[in-house]
Amino acid sequence: MANGAGADQRRPHSVFLRARIGRIITFRGFGTERHEMTRVVLVALALLAFAGPAAAQSPERIEIDLSNFKFTPSTITLRHGQPYVLHFVNTAKGGHDFSAKAFFDAASMEARDRAVVAGGEIELRGGQTADVRLTAPAPGTYDVHCSHFMHSTFGMTGKIVVK
Numbered sequence: 204m205a206n207g208a209g210a211d212q213r214r215p216h217s218v219f220l221r222a223r224i225g226r227i228i229t230f231r232g233f234g235t236e237r238h239e240m241t242r243v244v245l246v247a248l249a250l251l252a253f254a255g256p257a258a259a260q261s262p263e264r265i266e267i268d269l270s271n272f273k274f275t276p277s278t279i280t281l282r283h284g285q286p287y288v289l290h291f292v293n294t295a296k297g298g299h300d301f302s303a304k305a306f307f308d309a310a311s312m313e314a315r316d317r318a319v320v321a322g323g324e325i326e327l328r329g330g331q332t333a334d335v336r337l338t339a340p341a342p343g344t345y346d347v348h349c350s351h352f353m354h355s356t357f358g359m360t361g362k363i364v365v366k
Contacts, residue, residue, distance in 0.1 A: 260285075260286060261286070262286035262287050262288045263285065263286070263287050264287070264288045264290055265279060265287055265288070265289055266290045267279065267289060267290065267291050267292070267301065268293075268294050269291065269292065269294065269295065269299040269300075269301060269327060269349070269359075270293075270294045270295050270299075271295050271297075272349075272354060272357040273358055273359055274301070274347065274349075274359065274360075274361040276361070277360070277361040277362070278362050278363075278364060279347075279361070279362075279363045279364070280363075280364045280365075280366065281339040281363065281364070281365045281366070282339060282365070282366055283339050283340070283341060283342050283365050283366065284338060284339060285338065285339050286336070286337070286338050286339075287337055287338070287339060288334055288335070288336050289334070289335045289337065290332065290333075290334050291325055291327060291332060291333045291334070291335070292332045293329055293330060293331050293332070294330075295329055296329040296330070298326065298327065298329060298351065299327055299349050299351060299354065299359070300324045300325060300326045300327065300350055300351060301324060301325045301327075301347060301349070302323060302324035302348050302349065303324070303345055303346070303347045303363060304323025304324070305323070305345050305346070306323075306345035306347070306363050307320045307323045307324075308323060309340035309341060309345075310337040310338060310339065310340045311337060311338040311340070312336060312337040312338070313336065316335045316337060319333055319334075319335050320335060324350060339365050340365060341365065342365050342366055343364075343365055344362055344363070344364050345364075345365070346360070346361075346362055347360065347361040347362055348360045348361070
């Protein structure tokens with residue numbers, strides 16, 4: 204172990220590899236500052252790559268107005284697996300509901316939002332609002348209506364289309 208070769212063998216592998224890589228980088232003309240800058244850029248790119256999907260998954264907000272005998276929009280188009288905040292606004296003086304049992308049963312949502320859509324519908328008094336956070340279910344077309352007496356007969360119907 205008197206020669207220099209034995210000294211490298213006693214080092215932990217990570218120290219040995221770092222020393223070897225450092226010599227290769229220096230040998231090819233990259234100085235320490237350039238190596239450090241490359242490492243900073245690579246770390247920044249990795250952080251951006253991981254932050255990208257999280258930013259893409261922020262929920263899209265869709266406002267749904269309930270007025271006298273209509274929903275606006277009457278057709279709501281969603282993408283399967285995407286998160287949404289459905290913001291319901293009853294612009295009428297009287298009460299309405301947004302009944303979509305099959306849709307709400309199939310959608311993924313937390314318990315607090317599940318409580319808002321009890322029985323597959325959202326009941327709103329005049330002027331009231333409600334938010335429901337959910338992830339769109341499997342692709343399909345889901346019927347929507349107001350279950351108050353005669354409201355759907357007068358045209359308070361719609362659909363949710365999940366693509």
